[in-house]
Amino acid sequence: MIRFRLQFVLGLVLVALSACGGAREKGKAVKVRLDPARLASAHEGERHALLIGIDQYDDDSWNDLRYPGKDAEDLGRVLADPRRGGFASVTVLNRPEQTTRAGVLEALRTLQARAWNPRDVVVVYVSGHGTLARDTRGELQRYLVMRDTRFRDVQGTGLEMVVLEQAMERLGSLRRVLVLATCHSGTGKSLLPESVRSELERTKAAFLPRPLEEDSRASLVLSASDWGEAAREDDALGNDIYTHFFIQALDGRADRNRDGAVSATEAHDWARRHTWTYTQGRQRPSVRMTEVGADPVLLSGSLSQPGQPEVFSYSPRLEGFTLKVDGVDAGELPGGVALPEGNRRLGLHKGGALLWEDTVVLRPGERRALDSMLREQAEGPRRTVSLDMGVLGFLDARSRREVLPRTLMAGAGLRWQGLLLEERLDVGVDLAVGQGRQALQLELGGTVPVRHRAVMLGLTVGPSWEWGRLGVSTGPRVAALWMERSFQLDLLKQDERYFTVWPGWMAGVSWKLGARWVLEAKGQLLWAYVPVDGRTRAVGFGGLWLSGGYRF
Template structure:
């Protein structure tokens, strides 16, 4: 910011000089020569880091940590080093007065005011105890133990991970990384209240289901261990184990594609593999990355040449799968591997099962998300033939307009359109038959009817292997015709309306092509009966078989 102000002041000073007034006159334009290097430096993306190491605690229930402060200082040295991280500003909080809940939140808010550009690189790191506690609503939440955290009042005094993540998500930068060298397992760098520890021990799975981080766009959250595992310090390494290998990777060892720079994902994958080996599989660092693309967070070095192509995935759908290239095992996902440019046979396997086997042409510098191969391997369009019922919601409409009736439907679903988690759903349904109206007690009026409906929806889609669920807004056009042949009235009536509503569906994929599908919708429409208009609801439900193409 100071460099930008300096440049602007120089321009203003030149414009206000006596020479400029004499030559250009009042309000004249002045040609000013600005040093291009200085201007480029002033607008260059900044590299900022906030590193927090909490080693001492006011409440004696929390045992002091030996290396948390050292973790932060060692990482700071690597990031400040002109030959490695070359960060512009690195702030370390390690003294007791700097690591209170209020001080950490204030530092994060100050960082938000400094990292104001979308292309700024921002790193936030925490080495501390983690713990679990139930909040005021009785929900189990994760907390970072700050210096002033009280063991018997964790929700009110410790820093909740939700609050921490909220502050992190508000950083304007799109190139941001948060590293959590902490855990919530009850051992290692963690401590739990006795009653909660007993509760967790009684769960057969050993722990609650792993939470899903709500990572914001282009942000990354790295954790020193997986959910329910223990993050450890090591006396021989004199560091948190994951942090030790993360720093080692910044020396250049993690540069898997050999382009001269170590990116965040490269550093994490290096630290993850070495931490797993060092702890003999007891500690598995994890990552939550919403969007990688061309990994924008360079932690060390500079990209000075075209790197080798990379295959990678951090999508939870592919966790535990093995990546093979040309028949050779390269890595277990999540993670990535650099390969030789050219035509390669890529496989994703789990045990003896092969999820995909694709031949791809990959060029130098290319980063290929394996989810792309997954989406190409399985068709994302389906056409379903379904049967079911439709009915007006209220009893009066069923008595006076149309009772519940069977119908046939054809549904076209386009997955990942217009966005990856959305689908386009188009349906046409129709019915024809005979029914009776109950207009007077004990009497009925027979009639024939024809109905036709055209619908379109843009639902959000959730996927778990073979199962997909979708739900979202829908609009539909409804045409209803009725014909009467009675002594009192002979003739036809016709209604046509556009209706808003919602749709929901479930899909079970039998194989690569066939699927079972069910869909239901609830709509609101407006009809005129005997000269009187009324808003009525109608719903429908179908089930059938679909073909993916």
């Protein structure tokens, strides 16, 4: 029995050794081949879409539409096409039982329940009637008209925009696009209650409530029309006009930066431009962006190479401005434009006036928001590096004659604007060195030649103010000062060194020579006790400086 057990154990050992191989290894790594394209796709996330088209309504007050259901189907085919959108899932709601308020809310809940990757792309599209009505607080809000929405009870039976907004906010994806092929102006794909229509007619345009989606925290909100305009269907196109050109953009023709993919903003810009032309300026699609940065939301294709640099703006305050690149018109805002890489001179013009101009360095694949560039210029550079030349010496003439002459100094400084106390105080550091060779006057008469050196390290904290090109700064200062004087006599060669830290005050006046360069004149006062010839004396030290600085 013992021999049998021993043979059994030896057999197990031989099996284990044979499995490990002749190299006596306990195991070896197995190479796994990964498809780079599949790995990149998994890293980028998936694309999903919920498309809603409502063309039939239970309440006869809403006129039936011809193309919303077809709009949703046509867009869905393009998004699901592996050669174009390549979406992992496309859900189309266009049948009567699917387009009730309850049906749409259930579809939104199903969308929220999905396990989302933050890098997933989700598109929600709505084509149908839009209207305005007062909510429970009595405030005028925008509503989407469902199949069962009652004209006389929009607030209770319509889908308020805030509900759709909140549903998108609850998604785990950070790449969200809401496309609204609706309007609320009372013409085209809309209808307003008479009370609301008459109220709007009596309301000055500047006080009209803006659409709720302007403040949406979803990534992108694309609208087929601007506030107060109609979204239109067209029999010749067989679609909603904006939707027709939006679909057209996804076949690759809207890829303006040639990176192999069509982003949501590229598709919108294509559709906006062609919708404006097709309707002869009667319909202006709009876009609101809040969370989209350098990472675009891709709707079609895949990134095959770094694209050309892009600059863009969808801010209402820049609408109507012309973007010039190197002095040549590149397009009218809102929108984006692809540019050659390198140094480019950008300018914003309107009515012959120049709002802003600057030279920027653009790199492949970079996306720059004009709003951010304007904000950076408005705030101005926060740091200034300077080269300083000046003179440092005692304030009283006796000390300059008998202790240490004036010393020419040269150095450099660095100043941070708004670094402390909620951007109220600036901080500056500077280092200067100097030396000289002069004669000091002796108490008994006569003079003695002396060589002197000085090194000063200073810290200044204080506020600054700017009025156009003129700037003023001031604040307390602390300086560490090392001094040396060496008497040059045939019978006596003696060196004296002294180190101290002095409190004081500095003030300066600056003048901007351009966007980056600045010229500054500064004065400083320092006070300390200094031992001179065996006696401690309270002395004042002063300096005058002229600086040339570069702001960044």
